[in-house]
Amino acid sequence: MPRTSDKRERLVDAAVNLFHQRGYGQTSLSDIAEHSGVPLGNVYYYFKTKDDLANAVIDERIHHQQTMFQHCEQANNPQASLFKFLDTLVEYSGDISRYGCPIASLCQELNKDESELANKADILLGQAIKWTTQQFKLMGKSEPSKLSQHLMSTMHGASLLANTFSKPRIIKEEAARMKEWINNL
Amino acid sequence: MPRTSDKRERLVDAAVNLFHQRGYGQTSLSDIAEHSGVPLGNVYYYFKTKDDLANAVIDERIHHQQTMFQHCEQANNPQASLFKFLDTLVEYSGDISRYGCPIASLCQELNKDESELANKADILLGQAIKWTTQQFKLMGKSEPSKLSQHLMSTMHGASLLANTFSKPRIIKEEAARMKEWINNL
DNA sequence: GTCTATATGTTGATAGAC
DNA sequence: GTCTATCAACATATAGAC
Numbered sequence: 436m437p438r439t440s441d442k443r444e445r446l447v448d449a450a451v452n453l454f455h456q457r458g459y460g461q462t463s464l465s466d467i468a469e470h471s472g473v474p475l476g477n478v479y480y481y482f483k484t485k486d487d488l489a490n491a492v493i494d495e496r497i498h499h500q501q502t503m504f505q506h507c508e509q510a511n512n513p514q515a516s517l518f519k520f521l522d523t524l525v526e527y528s529g530d531i532s533r534y535g536c537p538i539a540s541l542c543q544e545l546n547k548d549e550s551e552l553a554n555k556a557d558i559l560l561g562q563a564i565k566w567t568t569q570q571f572k573l574m575g576k577s578e579p580s581k582l583s584q585h586l587m588s589t590m591h592g593a594s595l596l597a598n599t600f601s602k603p604r605i606i607k608e609e610a611a612r613m614k615e616w617i618n619n620l
Numbered sequence: 621m622p623r624t625s626d627k628r629e630r631l632v633d634a635a636v637n638l639f640h641q642r643g644y645g646q647t648s649l650s651d652i653a654e655h656s657g658v659p660l661g662n663v664y665y666y667f668k669t670k671d672d673l674a675n676a677v678i679d680e681r682i683h684h685q686q687t688m689f690q691h692c693e694q695a696n697n698p699q700a701s702l703f704k705f706l707d708t709l710v711e712y713s714g715d716i717s718r719y720g721c722p723i724a725s726l727c728q729e730l731n732k733d734e735s736e737l738a739n740k741a742d743i744l745l746g747q748a749i750k751w752t753t754q755q756f757k758l759m760g761k762s763e764p765s766k767l768s769q770h771l772m773s774t775m776h777g778a779s780l781l782a783n784t785f786s787k788p789r790i791i792k793e794e795a796a797r798m799k800e801w802i803n804n805l
Numbered sequence: 806g807t808c809t810a811t812a813t814g815t816t817g818a819t820a821g822a823c
Numbered sequence: 824g825t826c827t828a829t830c831a832a833c834a835t836a837t838a839g840a841c
């Protein structure tokens with residue numbers, strides 16, 4: 436009996452991907468069990484409910500996003516950090532146009548329920564708003580939260596359009612537009 | 621036996637609302653039957669499958685949106701028409717912040733399936749892109765489709781943020797920003 | 806800790822009386 | 824055209840042997 440098993444990790448990994456590709460409601464626990472190579476009955480040893488697993492999925496996304504922002508902060512200045520963030524979105528534009536933005540998917544779907552899971556998903560988007568606000572603030576701009584709101588609105592809408600029409604190009608173009616907008620602030 | 625029954629209409633009405641509030645996947649046919657006062661077994665006389673009903677729902681949304689755009693066109697000029705469109709979004713900002721944009725909800729959720737229903741939902745968003753593009757074109761702007769893309773991106777992203785944080789204000793603010801952007805084109 | 810078998814409920818969809 | 828009764832499949836979740 437191994438003291439540590441990688442089953443929990445494999446379950447979360449599979450759930451992260453399947454929730455993104457099919458949505459939370461349309462992904463069954465047997466789907467997740469199958470994709471992670473864990474028998475269905477054993478899932479409940481690691482997660483008492485499906486919501487519990489979703490919670491772990493969101494935690495993983497929060498951690499992943501935090502790492503991404505830390506990577507962006509390696510740039511020379513806050514404006515370059517914002518540009519690096521936009522470059523990252525463009526980098527993922529293929530996945531986003533195929534399956535939609537994983538964060539938006541969770542926020543949109545879970546906010547239809549009245550579950551506590553919705554609030555948890557909202558933290559994800561809140562984290563991104565907070566980070567971009569901070570970059571505008573460091574740039575010395577006034578009303579940084581309004582600027583962040585506009586940036587995130589535009590890029591999230593671009594993700595929706597890119598997904599709907601299967602055109603990653605839309606994310607590229609709107610990211611370029613946002614860079615120019617930031618330059619002219 | 622009435623030659624015409626309003627049951628079909630009541631079913632579509634209930635489905636339009638429930639799909640918006642709970643999503644397509646999380647709305648059961650018995651929910652719809654209950655809310656429209658039609659026995660479950662009778663639903664299948666009007667719609668052979670759930671997808672059939674969804675098709676009728678999207679048709680209804682297409683028609684509703686077309687009427688809305690025709691209303692916007694009563695303005696004096698294409699720029700005023702665009703402003704009227706933005707005013708309409710602000711008017712619905714309460715509903716949108718509660719349940720999300722009904723069009724985005726459908727596009728996002730149905731594009732997770734590989735169903736033909738996804739293409740049908742995409743027509744909805746395409747209709748809006750097409751109309752706004754036409755307004756920019758009538759204004760004599762170059763690259764009108766790019767302008768439409770940016771306008772729709774921003775407002776759809778604003779809807780997501782407004783829904784996530786339950787802040788209709790976000791739709792108001794981004795609509796105002798877009799008006800100013802259009803003024804300075 | 807792991808897995809098989811199964812309980813329990815809900816879904817989309819059908820059969821058939823009226 | 825309308826409605827009751829019900830099926831078959833699938834969902835989440837549990838029991839209990841190993």
